[in-house]
Amino acid sequence: MNVDDCKRAAAHLAASLVKPGMVVGLGTGSTAAFMIERLGERVAKEGLKIQAIPTSEESTKLARAAGIPITTFADHSVVDITIDGADEVERKTLHLIKGLGAALLREKIVAQASRRFVVIVDVTKPVDQLGQRVPVPVEVVPFGYEATAARLEAMGAKVIRPRRHLTGELLTTDNGNRILDCAFGPIDDVQALAARLDGTVGVVEHGLFPNMATDVLVATEREVEQWAP
Incomplete structure (x- = not known):
C-alpha cells in the first residue's frame, strides 16, 4: 500500500468505531478527511444517526458535503469519540505533536472534551522521541x-x-x-x-498533546495496528 492507502485503511477502521447516537469529533487533515468521507458513506448507506463537531472550517465543509449532521458544544458539552490524525506519535508514551494543519486549538478543545480520542496515522508518523522530524x-x-x-x-x-x-x-x-x-x-x-x-x-x-490519546491506529503496509497507553 502507498501512504494514502495506509491512511485510508486506518481511517476506515476508526470510522467503524462510531456507533449510532454518538457525538463525534471530526479531526482535520488528510487522514481525517478519509475518515469523514467514510462516515458520510455510513450515514448514507447504513442510516447511521450521529452528530459531529468538526475541528476546523475545512472539516466542517467536508462533513456537510458528506451529509454528516453538525452540532455544537452549546448542545453537547461532552463528545463521545474524536478521531483525528497526528504529525508525530511517540511510541512509548503516545504523546503527540499536532497542528501542522493549523487547527491545533480547536483540535485540542474537542479532544479534551472527548470520552475517547482515537488517533489515526500512517507508519511514517511514530517516532522514538517527539521533535525528531517536525517542529x-x-x-x-x-x-x-x-x-x-x-x-x-x-x-x-x-x-x-x-x-x-x-x-x-x-x-x-x-x-x-x-x-x-x-x-x-x-x-x-x-x-x-x-x-x-x-x-x-x-x-x-x-501542538503538544501529552497523555491525551486513548487509542492510536497505525497503518502499515500489511495491517492496521492498534496501540493503547
Whole structure:
C-alpha cells in the first residue's frame, strides 16, 4: 500500500468505531478527511444517526458535503469519540505533536472534551522521541508576535515566524491567530515543555498533546495496528 492507502485503511477502521447516537469529533487533515468521507458513506448507506463537531472550517465543509449532521458544544458539552490524525506519535508514551494543519486549538478543545480520542496515522508518523522530524506548531495572537517569538527562542526553539501560505501571505488560523513553528529538536520531557508553553504570554495554544490519546491506529503496509497507553 502507498501512504494514502495506509491512511485510508486506518481511517476506515476508526470510522467503524462510531456507533449510532454518538457525538463525534471530526479531526482535520488528510487522514481525517478519509475518515469523514467514510462516515458520510455510513450515514448514507447504513442510516447511521450521529452528530459531529468538526475541528476546523475545512472539516466542517467536508462533513456537510458528506451529509454528516453538525452540532455544537452549546448542545453537547461532552463528545463521545474524536478521531483525528497526528504529525508525530511517540511510541512509548503516545504523546503527540499536532497542528501542522493549523487547527491545533480547536483540535485540542474537542479532544479534551472527548470520552475517547482515537488517533489515526500512517507508519511514517511514530517516532522514538517527539521533535525528531517536525517542529511544534504554536498558535499565537498576532499582536506582539515578534516578542512572543523571542520568548520562544529563549526557551531553546528555532522559530519560523510566522507561517505563510504557499502564495506568501501570512497564514491566519480559523481563530484569527498566527502559527509559529518551533523546532526544539528531540524533546526529553514533553509534559514539562508543554507546561512552559502554557505559561508563555502571547501563546494561545501549542501542538503538544501529552497523555491525551486513548487509542492510536497505525497503518502499515500489511495491517492496521492498534496501540493503547
